[in-house]
Every structure is written in structure tokens, then in C-alpha cells.
């Protein structure tokens with residue numbers, strides 16, 4: 042397939058010949074695809090090999106959320122959450138045609154693994170770590186009647 046920016050070719054003979062590449066990426070999941078794109082856009086002669094097909098692995102199972110890593114708070118990985126939240130903001134700014142906010146309702150019932158107190162503490166911390174201009178609203182709490 043040819044792209045206007047730089048040529049992308051499915052070229053097995055080139056891989057089997059003596060052609061020299063600057064970069065060989067193994068795996069065409071999101072990370073491999075991005076690494077190859079980044080290398081090629083810097084002018085490096087780049088090859089990518091994929092055992093199955095583009096996105097055949099974990100990348101096809103992703104829910105495609107540009108999330109801020111809420112679940113990592115459970116492991117006290119605050120730096121990682123902060124980093125993910127910054128990345129969320131950057132992606133929303135760079136690609137507003139692809140990244141849009143989605144609202145979720147997280148029901149919490151009696152006896153849930155993460156109870157209301159812990160969830161609220163986590164979400165307040167999450168909103169705090171997301172300081173600065175964010176593409177999404179801060180969390181809100183609804184009691185059962187208000188939500189219904």
C-alpha cells in the first residue's frame with residue numbers, strides 16, 4: 042500500500058534479499074506499528090515483520106479507550122497514572138477527530154470488591170492527578186434515585 046507521506050510496501054522478496062534496513066520491527070500490534078511509523082517518518086529505512094496480521098494480538102482486543110490508568114491507583118502507581126492522564130490530554134489535543142469523551146456509569150453495590158469509600162477516594166485522587174486542562178469532566182456521584 043502506498044501512502045502520500047512515505048511508501049509502505051508489502052515486500053517479502055526485499056526481506057529475503059540482501060537489502061539492508063536501518064530498523065527491523067517485530068510485531069505489528071499498536072506498539073510495533075507506531076515504532077515503525079515513527080522510524081520511517083524520521084527517514085529510517087524500516088521493515089516490520091508480523092507473524093499473523095496487523096493488530097492480530099492484544100491490540101485487536103483493546104477497548105480502544107484513551108484512559109488515564111485508573112486501575113493502576115490500586116497498585117499505588119501514581120507516577121504512571123499521572124503520565125497516562127497527561128498522555129490522554131495530549132492525544133485529545135492532537136487528534137480531536139479520533140479521541141472523544143465517553144461517560145461511564147460505574148454501579149457500586151453492597152459487598153462490591155471496591156466499595157463506595159475506596160472508589161470515591163480513588164476518583165478524587167484521579168481527578169487531582171489530572172490537574173490542568175482535561176478533555177473530560179471530573180467524576181460525579183449519583184445516588185440510586187437520582188440515577189434512575
Ligand SMILES: Cc1cc2nc3c(=O)[nH]c(=O)nc-3n(C[C@H](O)[C@H](O)[C@H](O)COP(=O)(O)OP(=O)(O)OC[C@H]3O[C@@H](n4cnc5c(N)ncnc54)[C@H](O)[C@@H]3O)c2cc1C
Nearest residue numbers: 068069070071072073091092097098099100103104105106
Ligand atoms: C481486554 C483488553 C482491553 C484493553 N483495553 C485497553 C484500552 O481500553 N486502552 C488501552 O490503552 N489499552 C488497552 N488494553 C491494553 C492494550 O491492548 C495493549 O497494551 C496493547 O494492545 C499491546 O500492544 P502490543 O503492540 O505491545 O502487542 P500486540 O497487539 O499483542 O502485538 C504483538 C504482535 O506481535 C506479533 N508477534 C509476536 N511474536 C512475533 C514474532 N516472533 N514474529 C513476528 N510477529 C510476532 C503478534 O502476532 C502480534 O500481532 C487492553 C487489553 C486487553 C486484553
